Amino acid sequence: VTKRKLDAETLEELEDLLIRADLGTATAARIVEAVGKGRHDKMIAPDEVKGLIASEVEEILGPVAKPFVPDAGQKPFVVLMVGVNGSGKTTTIGKLAAQWRSEGKRLTLAAGDTFRAAAIEQLKVWGARTGAHVVAREQGADAAGVAHDAITEARANGSDIVMIDTAGRLQNRTELMDELEKVVRVVKKLEPTAPHAVLLVLDATVGQNALNQVEVFARTAGVTGLVMTKLDGTARGGILVAIAQKYRLPIHLVGVGEGAEDLQPFSARDFSRAIAGLD
Amino acid sequence: MFDSLSDRLGGILDKLKRRGALTEADVGEAMREVRRALIEADVALDVVRSFTDKVRQRAVGVEVIKSVTPGQMVVKIVHDVLVETLGSDADPIDLNAPAPVPILMVGLQGSGKTTTTAKIAKRLTERGNRRVLMASLDTRRPAAMEQLATLGTQVEVNTLPIVPGQSAVQIAKRAMDAARFGNYDVVILDTAGRVTLDEALMAEVAEVKAITNPHEVLLVADSLTGQDAVNTAKAFDSRVSITGIVLTRADGDGRGGAALSMRAVTGKPIKLLGTGEKMDGLEDFDPQRVAGRILGM
Ligand SMILES: Nc1nc2c(ncn2[C@@H]2O[C@H](COP(=O)(O)OP(=O)(O)OP(=O)(O)O)[C@@H](O)[C@H]2O)c(=O)[nH]1
Ligand SMILES: Nc1nc2c(ncn2[C@@H]2O[C@H](COP(=O)(O)OP(=O)(O)OP(=O)(O)O)[C@@H](O)[C@H]2O)c(=O)[nH]1
Ligand SMILES: [K+]
Ligand SMILES: [Mg+2]
Numbered sequence: 398v399t400k401r402k403l404d405a406e407t408l409e410e411l412e413d414l415l416i417r418a419d420l421g422t423a424t425a426a427r428i429v430e431a432v433g434k435g436r437h438d439k440m441i442a443p444d445e446v447k448g449l450i451a452s453e454v455e456e457i458l459g460p461v462a463k464p465f466v467p468d469a470g471q472k473p474f475v476v477l478m479v480g481v482n483g484s485g486k487t488t489t490i491g492k493l494a495a496q497w498r499s500e501g502k503r504l505t506l507a508a509g510d511t512f513r514a515a516a517i518e519q520l521k522v523w524g525a526r527t528g529a530h531v532v533a534r535e536q537g538a539d540a541a542g543v544a545h546d547a548i549t550e551a552r553a554n555g556s557d558i559v560m561i562d563t564a565g566r567l568q569n570r571t572e573l574m575d576e577l578e579k580v581v582r583v584v585k586k587l588e589p590t591a592p593h594a595v596l597l598v599l600d601a602t603v604g605q606n607a608l609n610q611v612e613v614f615a616r617t618a619g620v621t622g623l624v625m626t627k628l629d630g631t632a633r634g635g636i637l638v639a640i641a642q643k644y645r646l647p648i649h650l651v652g653v654g655e656g657a658e659d660l661q662p663f664s665a666r667d668f669s670r671a672i673a674g675l676d
Numbered sequence: 677m678f679d680s681l682s683d684r685l686g687g688i689l690d691k692l693k694r695r696g697a698l699t700e701a702d703v704g705e706a707m708r709e710v711r712r713a714l715i716e717a718d719v720a721l722d723v724v725r726s727f728t729d730k731v732r733q734r735a736v737g738v739e740v741i742k743s744v745t746p747g748q749m750v751v752k753i754v755h756d757v758l759v760e761t762l763g764s765d766a767d768p769i770d771l772n773a774p775a776p777v778p779i780l781m782v783g784l785q786g787s788g789k790t791t792t793t794a795k796i797a798k799r800l801t802e803r804g805n806r807r808v809l810m811a812s813l814d815t816r817r818p819a820a821m822e823q824l825a826t827l828g829t830q831v832e833v834n835t836l837p838i839v840p841g842q843s844a845v846q847i848a849k850r851a852m853d854a855a856r857f858g859n860y861d862v863v864i865l866d867t868a869g870r871v872t873l874d875e876a877l878m879a880e881v882a883e884v885k886a887i888t889n890p891h892e893v894l895l896v897a898d899s900l901t902g903q904d905a906v907n908t909a910k911a912f913d914s915r916v917s918i919t920g921i922v923l924t925r926a927d928g929d930g931r932g933g934a935a936l937s938m939r940a941v942t943g944k945p946i947k948l949l950g951t952g953e954k955m956d957g958l959e960d961f962d963p964q965r966v967a968g969r970i971l972g973m
């Protein structure tokens with residue numbers, strides 16, 4: 398392995414690597430600055446540089462990497478799934494349902510996406526696959542009403558966990574964000590401590606707009622943690638690093654495929670190494 | 677918050693308060709700001725580079741007109757090059773082929789293929805007075821076929837009857853036969869979403885293409901996409917040689933740099949914009965509007 402001088406040109410290449418992974422200009426510059434600090438013009442092997450990048454990224458992500466564990470003291474534990482269109486909300490509910498069912502938990506799923514064509518049927522398929530009870534009303538029904546019904550039924554059937562699916566919505570669509578706020582309000586009326594978790598689902602292909610998504614969904618729905626899907630593709634999802642720096646929200650889970658088993662706990666180390674182009 | 681490019685370039689260039697022509701040095705400093713603005717708008721890095729090269733060449737030596745500041749001058753050049761790169765004319769869906777004309781929809785998971793399929797079908801039916809058949813080749817996503825069937829009912833366009841257990845390739849053949857026998861003008865084939873690293877699924881869509889010989893192959897992509905836009909566009913284009921791009925979720929507040937990235941790396945036109953979940957949320961691509969968005973103007 399040929400060593401290279403850690404000069405301005407090398408640092409610029411590192412910055413490009415981070416920009417290509419969607420960290421954005423500011424975060425990329427900050428990380429490269431940290432890597433260069435005290436090492437200017439030192440001779441260094443390429444993998445060593447990547448290792449330095451990875452550890453800088455991991456330093457940011459490490460503190461926010463948190464496993465997603467429902468609080469057994471809350472019965473039912475109520476999870477609300479939110480995010481923009483097509484990010485992977487419904488599929489993530491299906492994957493979590495599969496995991497928790499295999500741990501022997503009783504589940505109720507609320508088909509709160511009453512807007513999108515066949516969204517209810519999609520959730521029902523996941524319910525049948527995993528043996529989770531699904532509460533649904535007809536298409537076009539009030540989403541908050543479905544959430545209300547599901548919690549009531551979950552109490553009656555002794556469910557440990559309720560997961561509420563919601564329709565995808567872009568965060569700049571005020572009327573749709575108001576509707577989401579109403580879902581939260583109705584849930585709280587029924588159970589003041591709920592929703593106990595509000596998961597924002599981000600697609601790994603997303604660029605800088607994800608910062609806005611976090612900002613607005615957090616304000617509207619009180620997001621408690623993040624899930625990043627589609628990391629099985631070519632996108633690295635580096636915007637999570639900028640998000641972690643700015644919002645410090647816990648990152649719980651990553652999606653790595655479309656199957657029930659394609660959900661993993663978020664690992665700051667693995668994610669950082671992938672960003673740096675290691676492994 | 678993002679300052680619009682005009683403000684930033686104004687700050688750099690206008691302090692020079694020069695009359696006469698822009699020098700290499702003036703433009704060089706301005707290009708660093710342009711670069712940053714484009715990256716913040718999610719334009720892919722390599723595309724940014726060739727773009728700023730083009731702008732630089734055009735800007736150096738340009739006379740600054742008395743009434744105009746150097747900053748405004750450069751912004752105008754950036755905007756013009758952006759519009760040129762994005763493609764100046766609206767490029768409609770081409771149906772100039774023997775009926776039934778097949779249109780193949782491809783893209784990553786959740787990009788908006790099924791929704792856009794129904795929107796296009798509605799548009800061709802209502803504005804183009806065509807008989808359209810839609811078929812879902814998505815054997816993977818739960819309730820994908822029901823989704824298209826429901827949308828078909830909404831927009832009053834026929835969908836191919838669902839036969840459980842068939843492969844995507846078998847459904848594609850059945851769709852072509854049904855379109856022929858049913859005297860349809862257009863048949864739109866909606867496919868399952870796929871990551872481009874999934875070799876089996878990329879091979880499947882290539883086989884569907886070979887069998888149906890589509891006149892249009894539309895890549896449906898999310899306008900909120902970041903740097904990955906180039907990988908996605910290149911991979912689909914090299915595998916099924918796309919004829920155009922549809923950018924969905926243009927109703928969002930994303931800056932939409934993916935438009936420039938995808939257009940630049942494939943050379944294929946952006947044909948349509950998805951502007952909502954509803955069936956009328958489909959608009960012709962307008963380079964002026966998208967350029968303005970990218971520049972935060
Ligand atoms: N490759 C891959 N695909 C995924 C992953 N998670 C979800 N998907 C796919 O992405 C597409 C959209 O997923 P959904 O779960 O329907 O997304 P959603 O957020 O519920 O979508 P809307 O309800 O329409 O807003 C589907 O095709 C899923 O199979 C993942 O981790 N990897
Ligand atoms: N706001 C907005 N939402 C859109 C647009 N186009 C599609 N959607 C939404 O995006 C989500 C995904 O759309 P689909 O049409 O199911 O996407 P797909 O590419 O067929 O997904 P898969 O088949 O799972 O790969 C749905 O919630 C749609 O309503 C658009 O232009 N704007
Ligand atoms: K996406
Ligand atoms: Mg959903």
Ligand SMILES: [Mg+2]
Pocket residue numbers: 789790791814820866867868869
């Ligand atoms: Mg689909």
